[in-house]
Amino acid sequence: MIEVKNLSKFYGKNKAVEDLSFEIQKGEIVGFLGPNGAGKTTTMRVLTCFHPATSGEARVAGFDVFKEAQKVKEKIGYLPETPPLYKEMRVRDYLTFVAKIKGVPFSQVKKNTDEVIEKCGLQTYADSLILKLSKGYRQRVGIAQALIHKPEILILDEPTSGLDPAQIIEVRNLIKSLTGEHTILLSTHILPEVSMTCQKVVIINRGKIVAKDSLENLSQSGGLFYSLQIEGEQTDALVSDLHNLKEVSSVDFMNKNSLKIGLKEDLKTSIKIANLVYKNGLELSELKKETLSLEEIFVKLVFGDN
């Protein structure tokens, strides 16, 4: 549905994104994750034909974003970082207006408007002035305008930024309710957003992709390890025994009673580790299997502690 190949965008001499390549399949909901200034908005603006790339290729629903912008725009619903709302208009009037400028056939305008008002939970505020709405409800209007022409693809730029925690949950639920019907690319600089809403993630840092994978694979890519807590202090012999296990790839002291054991394979290793602790005359107080959290993986990828 979205194909990006070797895409670069410079602002004058400053490169905002460099050599990005990724693909999004129909029906996927993909998180575009990266710290502020990483190049998320720049990339989304290329995909939505707001500005051209400096080099590379991007296709949306099979159409080239440079050569077939009109076709691309028909396929895409876009929620920019700052939604283009006319605050002095009423919600329904604004959505009707957007439907018309987006070329929704006249006979469909009212139906589409009613549908997005319902989908986005705006019924109570349909006749309110946008300026009277809370930030959370304004964001719903922003999502409603992106949906009004029934696009296959939604591109949402930091849809929950600036909202309070309750509004964040509501907007996330709204986005989740749109999956299945739409292919969604959603940008964010906060990781929980991705883990709660998306199946896949493209992580970008300083204009370059540092990871693209399913959330499941990504959390496994950090590796599996045990954390081991012991009573007693004669740990040198234990460490050397642990190193001799073929399943173990690394042994690190966290403190004198606590070790972190990296594993190459998992099969029955916990029993072997426990046996070694007892063999060394030590008391095992905790043995816990862990994987790196997505948070730790993200920090590692973006701030590079490897």
Ligand SMILES: Nc1ncnc2c1ncn2[C@@H]1O[C@H](COP(=O)(O)OP(=O)(O)O)[C@@H](O)[C@H]1O
């Ligand atoms: N219109 C612009 N002119 C010049 N530089 C820009 C412009 N927009 C963004 N940049 C720069 O490009 C980089 C990427 O910005 P942006 O795409 O907005 O990142 P993000 O959305 O991930 O926060 C940043 O270094 C930013 O300062």
Ligand SMILES: [Mg+2]
């Ligand atoms: Mg941005």
